[in-house]
Amino acid sequence: MKLKSILEDIEILKPRRSSEERQKNYTVVLQKQIQQYIKNGCEGDLDLRDAPIEKLPENLKKVGGNLILSRSKIKTLPNDLHVDKCLSLESTEIKKLPNNLTVDGSVWACDSKIEELGKNTKISNHLDLSYSAIKKIPEDIEIGTDDRYYYLYLGGTPISYSCSIADLRRTLPNIKSKIFF
Numbered sequence: 001m002k003l004k005s006i007l008e009d010i011e012i013l014k015p016r017r018s019s020e021e022r023q024k025n026y027t028v029v030l031q032k033q034i035q036q037y038i039k040n041g042c043e044g045d046l047d048l049r050d051a052p053i054e055k056l057p058e059n060l061k062k063v064g065g066n067l068i069l070s071r072s073k074i075k076t077l078p079n080d081l082h083v084d085k086c087l088s089l090e091s092t093e094i095k096k097l098p099n100n101l102t103v104d105g106s107v108w109a110c111d112s113k114i115e116e117l118g119k120n121t122k123i124s125n126h127l128d129l130s131y132s133a134i135k136k137i138p139e140d141i142e143i144g145t146d147d148r149y150y151y152l153y154l155g156g157t158p159i160s161y162s163c164s165i166a167d168l169r170r171t172l173p174n175i176k177s178k179i180f181f
Helices: 001-009 019-039 158-162 165-171
Strands: 152-153 176-178
Touching: 165 176
Parallel strands: 152 176
Antiparallel strands: none
């Protein structure tokens, strides 16, 4: 009993900063890490999963590995972004992909809020938009670099309830991948 009351009275065990202040400091640290990543030539992966920041800097034009944004608070991506490997957007707040997005790997955006893809989107491998809010695939999108087993997955989306795979195939000639609902 005495030990418990002594520990409760010790100031050192009480947090010195509020959760809001810790969150603000963490956001500043993340922004500095991103700027350092850019300064170092954008090499390797950029892992920002669960990040509290809402926007990436406009001068981030290339990611030399995977860009992982799953469950982050990020709402927009910069235009003309090039990702050398995969782009992970699961459970994000992003509603529109940027114009001129190029991903040399796959885009994983299931269970996201994506409603729209930007102009001139090019994805070399898979595009998984399952259970997203996507309503239309733009005609100029390119998915899959050849006839390998790459896919566009649209299960549980408004598109999957409004048209057939054959209709999509006719209206989207630049999609070389398989299409699944």
